[in-house]
Amino acid sequence: MSLYFNVYFFPFWWLITVAILYLKYPVLSDYYKFILVTIMILVSLTELIRLYLGYVGNLLEKVPELAGFWLLTLLPQLPIILFLLFNEGLKIHSLERAVHIIFAAFLSFQVVAAFFTLRRMVNTLAARFRRTEFHRLEEQRPGPSAAGPAGGSSSRGWQGPRAGGDRAPRA
Template sequence: MSLPEPVRRRLSSFSRTVFTDNNRTGPDSRSDDNLPDNELVSSLPLQMALYFNLCFFPFWWVSSVVMLQLKYPVLPDYYKFILVTIMIISSLIEVIRLYLGYMGNLQEKVPELAGFWLLSLFLQLPLILFLLLNEGLRIQPLERAVHIVFVVFLVFQVVVAFLALKKMVNQLATRFRLREFDRLDNPLPSGRQGGPKTRAEIPWAVGSPAEGIRPTSVGWGSAVRA
């Protein structure tokens, strides 16, 4: 199960706009030499927070539902409607949010992780803060305690997910730039049929003296026999 393609494109565009380091115009040898191309960029702190959040969520949900049932008769009608609506929406958001967080972090998928970050910051966090800070809801001590823990989880995940997204997007941009530089360093001529030839089809790519050209290991240089 994955995000719809239009949503993935929009989240990818959003990630490139927000999390890309625009000061980097090309691969930096001082930092990229120590970063292998297949380095894992998944965030261990984020994964631990997601795991504990997943364990905590059922306890938060049961506590909130029990407290809502106990104080429901004494609440005004509009607060009854607001609380029930928030409980339903926040429960659905939390399931989707945790799923996107696991998928995005473990599989290093930028759109999923960006969706997790947006849901955490702009939907779930304001809803839980409303439940925590609105005294008109007749907040009980158990509710206050579980909401505080939930807010701590959300704030920590927003910060760590932002750093993980920034690192992930910049590594993807670096890989793309390295591929572009590699294509410029090793241009392959086109075949007669209009399609590009592979290295196996090009005699001088494997050291053959055909056509009097011998490439060297230097990036842009090439030696031409007299």
């Protein structure tokens, strides 16, 4: 559900952030201008990829996509939003602070939820793999033969290698 609401919140966040950036752009120093424009481009591209991976990984239960979503949330997105939220050199507007807090809450919740979902998904897939392998091995295992001890043949079976060299099993 967090991903669903994030899809609708992100365009709102982007519009508010770009509008406030446009208003405060003339009063920012040159390096903050460069940093903010770079951040907006990076966040925009990363967020589109991140949300796509989250939907595919979650709905189709694909571990690599969900792991990519988790990593993109944890590494570039969350630190960038925290930078935008707590760096006072950016001359943060109150509306901007409010939308950054909501976005940071979404990201924080998604990092935790994706971690536990990944862990559960990997454990489930590993158990399914082990069960499949067990059934495959059970099918390959030979059943009881008709010429066993109850069938009248010798009960001694294979005796292994002997002192005289490798010989065939005694009948």
